[in-house]
Amino acid sequence: MTDPEDGPSTYTIRPKFEKKFRPLLIKDVIHQVLKELLHEKQYSSEEAKTTSKEISDSIQSRLKGLDLDRYKYIVQVVIGEQRGEGVKMGCRCFWDSDTDNYAQDIYMNDTLFCVAAAFGVYHY
Template sequence: MAGAAVADQSATFQIRPDLKDKFRSSLVREVIHSTLVEQLTGFVYSAEAGEEMTKSLSDLLRSKLLELNLPRYKYVVNIVIGEQRGEGVKVGARCLWDADTDNYASDVFLAETFFCSAAVFAVYFY
């Protein structure tokens, strides 16, 4: 009997999330998009305002992600806001992670005078 109890206890440890608790990039992309549209519509770009907006957006996105209640996920939120001057901008990232559990979602908001690139990286904590 004691052996059966030990086997049952070891079955409770998971190194992978349940399917219902897995990070879904399409859902998070919608959250990012709606947040950017809601917060940046009517925003007037300046270097100082951009700095404050990046902090505000990253905190807001993080709190909305926590409301999704995905257990054991840790989030990294990266926001880039810059002035539109006609030049091109490329934003990139590299990550070392578990392709089965970890993922990311991103979106871009474009206005006449500025752009905003938002990326959320979700890492499953074993």
């Protein structure tokens, strides 16, 4: 039942078109963070844990700054030593393909590689 003074009740079950998680925009955010924090950085197994946490915190902070209402973010960062070998990564998610999405970017230099992925999940 609605109160005439409050107007009709409305429930948001989908984000507005302009407030959807856009992978291309998010990829640009990830790319900027990786360039800023890994530029001329050398691989160090001792620093990899703190560096990956710093990168994920920075990406998450910038995503929150985009003001995409009701989105929850999951950021995963993997840093490894560049040895000329291949690495494969995968993920699986159970989500609403209309509202939820992800973006990723890769940074490489002579000594390290970094893969960062950001998942945006709409909270109903």
